Amino acid sequence: MNKRKNNGYKKSGNKPRNKPNRSEKPYGKHSQGSRGDSKSKGKRNAPDKRKRGGGKAVTAEVTCSGLTAEGKGIAQWEGKELEVPHLLPGEKAEVLVSKQGPYVNAEVKRVVTPAKERVEPPCPYYYQCGGCQLQHMTNNAQDRFKQRTIDKLMKPFGKPQPILTMDHPYDYRNKSHTTFGLNQNRQVIGGLYAQNSHEIIPMDRCLIHDPKADEIVNTIKDYLKNSKMQPYNEDTGQGFLRHVLIKVGKVSGEIMVVLVTASSEFKGKNNFVKALRKAHPEITTLLMNVNNKKTSMVLGDQEKVLFGKGTITDTLGGMEFEISAKSFYQINPVQTEKLYGKAIEMAELKGNETVIDAYCGIGTIGLIASQKAGNVIGVELNKDAVRDAIRNSKRNGVKNARFYQGDAGEFMVNMASKGEKADVVIMDPPRSGSDEAFLSSVVKLKPKRVVYVSCNPETQARDLKYLVKNGYQVDGIQPVDMFPQTYHVESVVKLVRKD
Ligand SMILES: C[S@@+](CC[C@H](N)C(=O)[O-])C[C@H]1O[C@@H](n2cnc3c(N)ncnc32)[C@H](O)[C@@H]1O
DSSP states (O other), X not given: OTTOOSSSOOOSSOOOSSOOOSSOOOOHHHHTTTTTOOTTGGGTTOEEEEEETTEEEEEEEEEXXXXXXXXXXXXXXXXXXXXXXXXXXXXXXXXXXXXETTEEEEEEEEEEXXXXXXXXXXOTTHHHHOSOSOTTBOHHHHHHHHHHHHHHHHTTTOOOOOOBOOSSOSSOBSEEEEEEEEOTTSOXXXXXXXXXXXXXXXXXXXXXBOHHHHHHHHHHHHHHHTSSOOBOOTTTOOOSEEEEEEEEOTTTOOEEEEEEESSSOOTTHHHHHHHHHHHOTTOOEEEEEEOOSSSSOSOOSXXXXXXXXXXXXXXXXXXXXXXXXXXXXXXXXXHHHHHHHHHHHXXXXXXXXXXXXXXXXXXXXXXXXXXXXXXXXXXXXXXXHHHHHHHHHHHTTOOSEEEEESOHHHHHHHHHHTTOOOSEEEEOOOTTOOOHHHHHHHHHHOOSEEEEEESOHHHHHHHHHHHHHTTEEEEEEEEEOSSTTSSOOEEEEEEEEOO
């Protein structure tokens, strides 16, 4: 996709009109407790002595007129459109505004007239962390926001169904990733990065993580505090433990812990492994992943199993799936059941179709669909995921599925050039969406139906435009809330050939 020019394709995501907050300070003290509090009204628009993100901050009173696709409040200030995190439509608020080169930063200082949709975020780290963006809204307001987002993006293609929401929209993430470091007092801390920054926000509990994963991380943190094992320092390149990745099989109860370390020499390994297993006998496998590069990528190339089989197994859609450390597996299994159910319903399989499962990961969608199809062809870039998919096929006794490693676009071009046939294409690309090589080959292969699953409806809408221009029409749009408390929304779209 990167090779293409002037084709309407662009990198995913919104270009922020404000520079993203590097290290947003909590305003918990006055977010809820000070509703309607007018203590500092006399200071409206007065220059604030605090410096924000390098620029001098001024306080301004603004009124929020709507929300961006990332859930930030939109407000006008001095002829500019501000994007203010944690501000809700209709609210009047004092905001701190600072300029930094071409960017304008804005953050809420005090909400003057809170909206009825505003709630106290249950997470104490919410205003610092940035991992969630919507916790200050009621669940209903979050649902409406996501519905509006999808309705707007999908307007050219049809009316989406009501979003499939989650009954308990917390504790859902089966994968957690914690970064370790030292604070200014050289004490060990572990937590998530602040939004758009490498500043670690120390935390003991993330309300959307599986609680067991956080318990394990806290044990590792305590171990570090009481041992010679040092967290890694990104600036100096010194230290050992960079991150801990945990994957939990929500149905199986199996747990994988991956220690991401800066070197392959693990001093005190036996003591560590013994202590961790004693504290958490529920851990079924422990791996060490060596990442000695100066990179923001979490996982490195070298992987070593310290105990267990090196993978976990979980159940989804009535089948068992083996999952490696580096393979993609949907992070919210409760909602994934609904998502896959819709995707397979949209595929309208009668039993004799050739189905392509493109961007197939560990083969989940394709293998579940194989029970209703003639045969399934899966393609995926990640080698570990393809190995998992092949193993998963055998584990479930599936005889009509084949999996290939490679770029989905190239694979489809190859299929199209050989004149091969496909009745249904199910595609589930990463956030950046698909590419023209892939989409143009779909058009050549002429499947009767395309089912497009996406975690980024913005790139999905771009790709739908291509398919609609080239012989397809949209025949169903189903949003699914896979990521409660965040602005992200998943969407599955059914396309059928016009002829
Ligand atoms: C959103 S995940 C979907 C995986 C799977 N369908 C599922 O539901 O678990 C996207 C997958 O696309 C893979 N991927 C990314 N770029 C790719 C490419 N160019 N060709 C094939 N697969 C790719 C990723 O490794 C990842 O497994």
